[in-house]
Amino acid sequence: MKRRPLLLGHRGCRTAALTENSLPAFEYALSQGCDGFEFDVRHTRDGRNVLWHDPEWHSKKIASTAYTELVDGQGNRLACFDEVLQQFGEHAFLDTELKFAGNEESIVAALQASPPQCGFIVSSFLPQVLLRLHELDGKLPLGFICDRREAISVYPDLPIRFLLPHHGLVRSRLVDEAHQRGLQIMAWTLNDKRRMLELAEWGIDGLISDDPQLLYQTFHPA
Numbered sequence: 001m002k003r004r005p006l007l008l009g010h011r012g013c014r015t016a017a018l019t020e021n022s023l024p025a026f027e028y029a030l031s032q033g034c035d036g037f038e039f040d041v042r043h044t045r046d047g048r049n050v051l052w053h054d055p056e057w058h059s060k061k062i063a064s065t066a067y068t069e070l071v072d073g074q075g076n077r078l079a080c081f082d083e084v085l086q087q088f089g090e091h092a093f094l095d096t097e098l099k100f101a102g103n104e105e106s107i108v109a110a111l112q113a114s115p116p117q118c119g120f121i122v123s124s125f126l127p128q129v130l131l132r133l134h135e136l137d138g139k140l141p142l143g144f145i146c147d148r149r150e151a152i153s154v155y156p157d158l159p160i161r162f163l164l165p166h167h168g169l170v171r172s173r174l175v176d177e178a179h180q181r182g183l184q185i186m187a188w189t190l191n192d193k194r195r196m197l198e199l200a201e202w203g204i205d206g207l208i209s210d211d212p213q214l215l216y217q218t219f220h221p222a
Helices: 023-031 081-088 104-113 127-137 172-180 193-202 212-219
Strands: 007-012 036-043 049-050 093-098 120-124 142-146 162-165 184-187 206-209
Touching: 007 212, 023 036, 023 081, 036 081, 049 081, 049 104, 081 093, 081 104, 081 120, 093 104, 104 120, 104 127, 120 127, 120 162, 127 142, 127 206, 142 206, 172 184, 193 206, 193 212
Parallel strands: 007 036, 007 206, 036 093, 093 120, 120 142, 142 162, 162 184, 184 206
Antiparallel strands: 036 049
16 A cells, blocks of 8 residues: 545435535544545535535425525424634644535635545536636636546546546556546545455545445454
8 A cells, every 4th residue: 555545424424324525524523533524415406515425405405595584393403614613723634525506606715615634625526616616716726526437528628626536447557547636535435344455555646435334444453
C-alpha cells in the first residue's frame, strides 16, 4: 500500500441504527475513526439546502416544498448544509454532493462564509453543476462522480480536482491516469475489506464506505 487513503463515511453511515445524511450519522462516522464523510444536498422550494439523497422525503417532493413544511410526524426536520459547516467544518473532511442544479450560488456563498478547515470537495454527477460552480468560484475543489464507464470519458474536460468513480470502474491504470492529470481519485461505495486494500495498493486517494467501522479497522487492525 502506497499510503493510507482518506476514509469517508457514505452519507455518514448506513450500517448503524441511525438516519443517513443526518448529523448523528456524521458524528458516528467520525467516532469510528473516519477522516470525514460524504453527504447529499438538495434544495427546497424556498432555496434552503437540505441533506437527503432521494428527491422525496416522507412523500413530499423536496424541490417543490418549503423548508418549514418538511416535517415528519414526530416533528423532525432534515438537516441543513449550514449546520454541517458549523458543526463539522473545523474537524472533518467534507464531500458535499449536489444532487440537483439550480442552487449553486447559495452553496458557494455558504462555503465562502464558512470555509471548511480540514479539506473539502463539492461533487456531482452533473457536469453542468460543476461548470456553474467553477464559474462562480474558480478556486473551489470540485469532483466529478460517475457510475458508468462511458461517463469517465467526460472528466478530462471538466474543471475538477477529484474524480469519484464507482469502485467497480476502478482499475490501476485509471488511478495512474488520474494522477498523471494532476487529479486525486476517490472511489465509492466500498464495503469489502479485500477491495478496499486492493484499491489502496493501487494508490487510491480516498475511499467512501457505508460502514465507517469496517473502513477504519481495515487500515488500523487491532
